[in-house]
Amino acid sequence: MGRRPCCTKEGLNRGAWSAREDNILINYVKAHGEGKWRDVPERAGLKRCGKSCRLRWLNYLRPDIKRGNISVEEEELIIRLHKLLGNRWSLIAGRIPGRTDNEIKNYWNTHLSRRIMQDGYKILQDSYNKQLITDDDEGSRSEFIQGTGQETHDDHSVVRTKEMRCSNAFIPKQLDIEMEKNASTLVIPDWGSDQIRSSLAQQEDNSDENFLMDYVVNDLLMSDHKLSCLDSHQDKELNECENMVDGEMDHHAKNNYIMPSCCEDFLVSGHDQAMRENWRPQTEPNSQPNDALDLKTLTSLLNLEDEWIIS
DNA sequence: AATACGTTCAACCGCTACTCG
DNA sequence: ACGAGTAGCGGTTGAACGTAT
Numbered sequence: 001m002g003r004r005p006c007c008t009k010e011g012l013n014r015g016a017w018s019a020r021e022d023n024i025l026i027n028y029v030k031a032h033g034e035g036k037w038r039d040v041p042e043r044a045g046l047k048r049c050g051k052s053c054r055l056r057w058l059n060y061l062r063p064d065i066k067r068g069n070i071s072v073e074e075e076e077l078i079i080r081l082h083k084l085l086g087n088r089w090s091l092i093a094g095r096i097p098g099r100t101d102n103e104i105k106n107y108w109n110t111h112l113s114r115r116i117m118q119d120g121y122k123i124l125q126d127s128y129n130k131q132l133i134t135d136d137d138e139g140s141r142s143e144f145i146q147g148t149g150q151e152t153h154d155d156h157s158v159v160r161t162k163e164m165r166c167s168n169a170f171i172p173k174q175l176d177i178e179m180e181k182n183a184s185t186l187v188i189p190d191w192g193s194d195q196i197r198s199s200l201a202q203q204e205d206n207s208d209e210n211f212l213m214d215y216v217v218n219d220l221l222m223s224d225h226k227l228s229c230l231d232s233h234q235d236k237e238l239n240e241c242e243n244m245v246d247g248e249m250d251h252h253a254k255n256n257y258i259m260p261s262c263c264e265d266f267l268v269s270g271h272d273q274a275m276r277e278n279w280r281p282q283t284e285p286n287s288q289p290n291d292a293l294d295l296k297t298l299t300s301l302l303n304l305e306d307e308w309i310i311s
Numbered sequence: 312a313a314t315a316c317g318t319t320c321a322a323c324c325g326c327t328a329c330t331c332g
Numbered sequence: 333a334c335g336a337g338t339a340g341c342g343g344t345t346g347a348a349c350g351t352a353t
Contacts, residue, residue, distance in 0.1 A: 014322085015321090015322075015346090016322080016347080016348090017321085017322090035338095037338080038338075049323090050338095051321075051340095052323075053338075055321085055322065055323080056321090056322085058340090059321075059322085060321075087342065087343090087344085088341090089342065090341060090342085101319095101340095101341075102321075102322090102342095103320080105342070105343085106321085107320090109343095110318065291349090304324055
């Protein structure tokens with residue numbers, strides 16, 4: 001028995017959506033919420049494939065989607081994130097408030113890829129220099145941003161995709177010490193072990209000391225530094241990091257991954273305490289450490305990274 | 312004004328990861 | 333453990349629009 005097709009494709013509308021179809025879908029999602037996309041066309045009375053409904057909602061109709069041109073800041077962010085993450089559009093989109101993966105992918109393919117082909121990532125350096133100048137003068141900085149026609153602040157939430165929801169790594173301090181001892185191997189903890197349980201219990205009363213990390217961000221922050229700051233065993237750990245992000249670790253390992261100490265060192269011993277504070281998580285294990293980050297914060301963090309690259 | 316060519320971006324397609332029974 | 337169903341991802345397509353000739 002084969003898989004049931006997502007739709008019969010017979011008698012269905014294709015191509016651009018009409019305003020009427022949009023309204024129907026918006027009203028349906030308002031009333032019933034997202035999900036069960038296969039059932040949406042029938043229940044909402046749309047002659048569309050469920051997949052098409054989902055795409056239309058996620059990429060166009062969602063209320064938190066930001067319309068309009070990509071700002072200079074956003075463009076810079078896209079370039080930096082692409083440099084570090086490659087064509088993982090949903091990951092990139094997950095860190096740019098109000099933008100969808102499709103939009104960023106299109107923008108990259110039409111605007112940025114050619115520039116990168118011509119100039120390489122040199123444009124990042126130019127952009128960085130420009131920012132250094134404007135940072136010296138807050139007034140001129142705001143002018144710079146206003147000059148783009150974009151608001152300097154917005155309240156759009158991040159368009160969250162599946163990959164944004166994935167694992168946080170929780171690093172008890174004691175475990176990190178253990179990792180220091182075993183630096184030549186990647187430590188995948190057994191979360192049921194007595195040692196881990198006791199370590200976790202010890203730190204429950206001291207939640208400020210806990211340090212949740214989003215492995216994607218770790219990857220983002222450390223990838224260009226491995227040559228300059230790591231010795232060979234640390235490099236091995238980094239490879240494991242990258243393999244994990246590339247999906248070469250199994251699911252269990254992904255969910256339980258502990259960032260190698262060298263990676264955390266970069267976060268902790270980075271430029272200043274503010275950087276660490278920026279990444280300090282909420283104390284809830286299921287919370288998402290980056291929710292509070294706005295575009296400026298992320299941009300400034302990436303600038304810190306550039307300082308490392310440039311120096 | 313007509314046509315060709317280039318660009319943009321919404322939508323589609325095929326695949327994979329994940330979930331659930 | 334397995335298989336079917338679902339959600340989501342990234343690559344690709346093609347219609348609409350803009351610009352050059």
